[in-house]
Structure formats: C-alpha cells, structure tokens
Amino acid sequence: MLMQNYIGGFWGARRNTELLTNHLQQAMAQVSPVGLFLSDNMLAWERNLGFLEDPVFMEAYQRHATHMLEQGIVWRTHVYAWCVKQALRRTGDMVECGCYKGTSVRIACDTVRFGEQKKKFYLYDLFEHQPGMPHHDMPEHGPHLYAQVKARFADLPQVKVIQGKVPDVLATHAPRKVAFLHLDLNQADAEVGALQFFWDRMTPGSYILLDDYGWRFYREQKLAADRFFALHGLSVMELPTGQGLVIV
Numbered sequence: 750m751l752m753q754n755y756i757g758g759f760w761g762a763r764r765n766t767e768l769l770t771n772h773l774q775q776a777m778a779q780v781s782p783v784g785l786f787l788s789d790n791m792l793a794w795e796r797n798l799g800f801l802e803d804p805v806f807m808e809a810y811q812r813h814a815t816h817m818l819e820q821g822i823v824w825r826t827h828v829y830a831w832c833v834k835q836a837l838r839r840t841g842d843m844v845e846c847g848c849y850k851g852t853s854v855r856i857a858c859d860t861v862r863f864g865e866q867k868k869k870f871y872l873y874d875l876f877e878h879q880p881g882m883p884h885h886d887m888p889e890h891g892p893h894l895y896a897q898v899k900a901r902f903a904d905l906p907q908v909k910v911i912q913g914k915v916p917d918v919l920a921t922h923a924p925r926k927v928a929f930l931h932l933d934l935n936q937a938d939a940e941v942g943a944l945q946f947f948w949d950r951m952t953p954g955s956y957i958l959l960d961d962y963g964w965r966f967y968r969e970q971k972l973a974a975d976r977f978f979a980l981h982g983l984s985v986m987e988l989p990t991g992q993g994l995v996i997v
C-alpha cells in the first residue's frame with residue numbers, strides 16, 4: 750500500500766520517546782497533513798516523499814525492514830538504494846563496510862534487481878562483538894549472525910559476505926574497482942582505513958555514502974572524513990538524513 754505520510758521512531762530522547770513522539774505529532778497537527786515525515790530525528794511536511802510512492806522500493810522495504818529501528822530509517826534507506834541504482838552506471842563493484850544483518854543492502858538489492866546486474870556486492874562485518882572494541886555492539890551480534898547474513902543472500906551469489914575486521918580483511922578480499930562504497934562502522938579509525946584502502950579503486954563518478962556523517966553522536970567520524978576528503982580536494986555533502994555523500 751502506498752503512503753503519503755510516514756511516522757516512525759526517534760533516537761536519543763532524553764527521557765521518554767513515546768512522550769516526545771506524542772508532542773511532535775501534536776505539533777505536526779498544526780501544519781498541512783500531507784507529505785508529512787516524522788522519523789529518524791527528522792520533521793518535514795509538504796514534501797513529495799517520492800520514495801513512499803515507489804512500489805518496488807516500498808515492497809522491498811516492507812518485506813525486509815521488520816525491526817522497529819529498521820522501519821524508522823526509510824528515507825536513509827532510500828538514499829542508499831538510490832546510490833546503488835546510480836552506481837550501476839559506473840565502472841566497478843559495490844562495497845558495504847559494516848553490513849550488520851544486511852537489511853539495508855538487501856532492500857537496495859531488491860530495489861535494483863541486483864540479481865540481473867553484472868556486478869558484485871562485497872559486504873564486510875565482524876558480526877560479533879567483544880568488550881573493548883572501539884564501537885558499540887548491536888542487539889543481534891553473535892556467533893550465528895555471519896551464517897544468517899550469508900543465508901539472507903543465498904539467492905544472490907554475486908553478493909559476497911565476508912567476516913573480518915575492516916580494514917585488515919580488505920587485503921585478502923576486495924574488488925579492484927569500486928562504483929559504490931557504503932561506510933557504516935560507527936568508528937572513525939576503521940572508516941578512514943577503508944577510505945585509504947579503497948580510494949585508488951574508486952572509479953570516476955563513483956559514490957561514497959557515509960551513514961554516520963551528520964550525527965552528533967558520531968562526530969569523530971565526520972571530522973576524520975573531512976580531513977580525509979580535504980586531502981583529496983573534496984568535501985562531503987551532509988544530508989538531512991544524517992548521512993554524508995561524496996561523488997568521486
């Protein structure tokens with residue numbers, strides 16, 4: 750079913766997320782009731798929200814985004830799928846550093862019918878978490894997650910699921926040319942390591958999407974990315990979704 754409005758969840762409420770959502774909904778009752786987006790710490794109204802009208806994307810989204818946190822990030826996921834779609838026109842393969850359960854990439858793959866494309870998608874993650882790691886854990890980290898993600902892509906043999914630490918693991922498994930690079934590692938050092946590794950492999954007009962770039966909580970990653978891209982004469986476009994985008 751196609752939607753005109755979207756109401757999802759929020760991050761970082763000081764006390765009660767439900768209370769915050771109620772207050773925001775009351776505030777939004779004062780504006781035009783069409784084209785309303787209230788999720789992922791964004792409030793927008795009178796927008797086209799064209800991704801909600803895209804039946805292929807929305808069907809994939811509703812099928813795969815089953816957890817509340819995944820359902821809140823529809824606009825972000827649209828940006829991800831859009832980058833993958835554009836990158837099909839560029840030379841090289843696709844990469845995601847930090848795939849976790851593979852939900853966003855699965856939605857993007859279904860949106861662009863990745864099985865019919867002549868490209869590979871390389872997915873990297875540790876899949877498990879140990880105390881003392883420089884990033885926070887995720888609810889479904891554990892010894893079974895790697896196998897679960899592999900099974901999730903069993904019908905797409907061109908999607909390679911690789912368990913290991915970025916950037917170290919890249920030395921053994923990585924594409925030579927890259928059309929799309931998604932970084933979502935929740936830590937600056939590993940993301941800079943990935944950027945250093947892949948920089949010479951990014952092809953002209955390729956896309957780099959930084960999931961955490963605009964988020965205050967992950968500010969260290971923004972500062973590190975800014976330093977990296979400045980060395981190469983580029984800067985990152987901060988998107989309202991909290992992502993950052995670079996076109997190489």
Ligand SMILES: C[S@@+](CC[C@H](N)C(=O)[O-])C[C@H]1O[C@@H](n2cnc3c(N)ncnc32)[C@H](O)[C@@H]1O
Nearest residue numbers: 847848849852853874875876914915933934939
């Ligand atoms: C927020 S999750 C990724 C979510 C995923 N991109 C999505 O959209 O559904 C971040 C992931 O990065 C992984 N990660 C963090 N540091 C890593 C590293 N150095 N090497 C490999 N994976 C890492 C974590 O294990 C975690 O699963």
